[in-house]
Amino acid sequence: MLDEEGGVSVFTNRNLVEPDTIIDEERIVGRDDQLESVVSFLRPALQGNRPPNMLLYGPAGTGKSLIIGAVTKQIIDLCRSRGESFGVIEINCQPINTLDQAVYELVQSVATNVGADIGVPETGVSTKRKYRRLYELVNEHYDSVIFVLDEIDLLVGRQTSEEPAYSKLLYQLSRASNTNEIQGRVSVAALTNDPKFMENIDGRAESSFNPRDVYFPDYDANQLRKILENRRDAFRSTALDDDVIPLVAAFAAQSHGDARKAIDLFRGAGDLADERGDERVREEHVRESQEEIDKDRSLKLVEGLTTQKKISLYATAAVASYSKQTGSSVPSPVGFRVYQWVTDRLDADQMTRETYVKYVKELSTYGLISTVRKSRGRGGGMYMEFTFTGDPAAMMDRIVDDGRLKRISEQGELLQTVVTAQLKKFHEV
Numbered sequence: 001m002l003d004e005e006g007g008v009s010v011f012t013n014r015n016l017v018e019p020d021t022i023i024d025e026e027r028i029v030g031r032d033d034q035l036e037s038v039v040s041f042l043r044p045a046l047q048g049n050r051p052p053n054m055l056l057y058g059p060a061g062t063g064k065s066l067i068i069g070a071v072t073k074q075i076i077d078l079c080r081s082r083g084e085s086f087g088v089i090e091i092n093c094q095p096i097n098t099l100d101q102a103v104y105e106l107v108q109s110v111a112t113n114v115g116a117d118i119g120v121p122e123t124g125v126s127t128k129r130k131y132r133r134l135y136e137l138v139n140e141h142y143d144s145v146i147f148v149l150d151e152i153d154l155l156v157g158r159q160t161s162e163e164p165a166y167s168k169l170l171y172q173l174s175r176a177s178n179t180n181e182i183q184g185r186v187s188v189a190a191l192t193n194d195p196k197f198m199e200n201i202d203g204r205a206e207s208s209f210n211p212r213d214v215y216f217p218d219y220d221a222n223q224l225r226k227i228l229e230n231r232r233d234a235f236r237s238t239a240l241d242d243d244v245i246p247l248v249a250a251f252a253a254q255s256h257g258d259a260r261k262a263i264d265l266f267r268g269a270g271d272l273a274d275e276r277g278d279e280r281v282r283e284e285h286v287r288e289s290q291e292e293i294d295k296d297r298s299l300k301l302v303e304g305l306t307t308q309k310k311i312s313l314y315a316t317a318a319v320a321s322y323s324k325q326t327g328s329s330v331p332s333p334v335g336f337r338v339y340q341w342v343t344d345r346l347d348a349d350q351m352t353r354e355t356y357v358k359y360v361k362e363l364s365t366y367g368l369i370s371t372v373r374k375s376r377g378r379g380g381g382m383y384m385e386f387t388f389t390g391d392p393a394a395m396m397d398r399i400v401d402d403g404r405l406k407r408i409s410e411q412g413e414l415l416q417t418v419v420t421a422q423l424k425k426f427h428e429v
């Protein structure tokens with residue numbers, strides 16, 4: 001097999017390890033209970049009745065979109081063979097900011113499905129008009145529909161509104177057939193990672209939505225292994241070393257058993273082998289690809305931090321990096337002194353020691369840092385100790401991409417002296 005540049009590729013069907021490829025049912029692993037529940041909930045659609053609303057919840061990459069997609073696809077086909085038209089109107093709420101935009105996206109989704117005009121402008125008209133257009137399209141083209149709202153919890157809407165946008169949308173859609181706005185049968189399936197989602201929804205939305213729950217737990221390493229085995233034919237039959245699939249599964253199992261991560265890593269390892277012109281995917285490709293993924297993740301995370309958090313992280317990383325022993329931990333009083341020095345140099349606001357500690361502790365929730373409480377012995381008080389899971393010097397490099405912090409990286413030697421002096425002082429007391 002040739003790759004795009006005409007070289008030999010380890011893949012024969014790379015598409016199979018792309019995240020959004022819709023796979024056949026026989027490739028689905030370990031979701032029998034969820035499949036059974038969703039099938040039984042949607043069966044009424046085949047008997048001329050309205051299926052109940054559903055809430056599919058569980059961590060990222062556990063097959064929620066996959067299962068609802070696979071079952072609704074079958075229903076569409078079965079309905080079609082009986083001369084009925086069943087519509088699946090799907091949106092992902094993650095990039096959507098407002099209720100108005102969500103309704104517009106729904107209109108767009110139906111219009112694309114049926115090949116009709118959107119028939120309403122994106123801005124400059126009321127949300128009510130967009131709802132009207134949505135109902136009009138549904139009534140013209142479908143006998144029954146299911147609205148699939150992925151990542152529903154992220155549709156919060158404007159901060160000023162008391163009721164979150166997802167609550168209003170669920171209310172509106174789930175009663176659209178009762179109010180006769182939609183003449184056919186309507187149900188709503190909401191997908192979320194948040195197990196407490198229903199606690200935040202408004203009372204009247206809760207009673208009109210009133211869903212049947214389907215829970216999607218994490219996959220364990222064994223299930224991930226089977227998921228990957230079932231896509232082994234993405235690669236040439238001789239292209240995978242024996243330890244590749246178990247290793248990919250083990251890495252993904254560590255990061256909460258997310259099948260998407262497993263598939264991404266599987267593909268990434270293959271791409272790396274291709275890039276290097278290697279004929280087989282080996283353990284080293286998996287490890288290096290995983291390192292790349294970790295690096296990207298921490299980079300994205302750092303980009304999203306406020307300047308104060310960046311400074312706190314930078315000062316802490318500087319202590320870890322400049323202290324003589326590798327992998328050494330950072331006592332919070334030392335980190336704070338260095339933080340103060342950095343803020344002075346940058347002429348930035350200075351937070352209290354409590355706030356500094358709070359910021360750094362927050363980063364431990366992302367797995368970048370681990371924290372322990374320490375005692376200085378009799379009467380010496382308590383302090384926190386921070387340890388970096390990765391390389392603190394690499395972390396510093398990532399942070400100084402922020403224009404404001406660049407100035408400090410030019411004073412590396414001075415910073416090193418400050419760190420050494422502060423550490424010495426701390427250990428002398």
Ligand SMILES: Nc1ncnc2c1ncn2[C@@H]1O[C@H](COP(=O)(O)OP(=O)(O)OP(=O)(O)O)[C@@H](O)[C@H]1O
Pocket residue numbers: 018019020021023027028029030031058059060061062063064065066067150191192193216227259260263
């Ligand atoms: N049981 C499974 N068998 C085979 N492939 C799976 C399985 N579960 C998930 N996958 C694959 O993993 C990827 C992520 O799955 P999916 O999008 O369904 O997860 P999700 O639970 O909807 O995640 P998110 O909450 O992030 O949207 C997809 O490529 C899907 O095909």
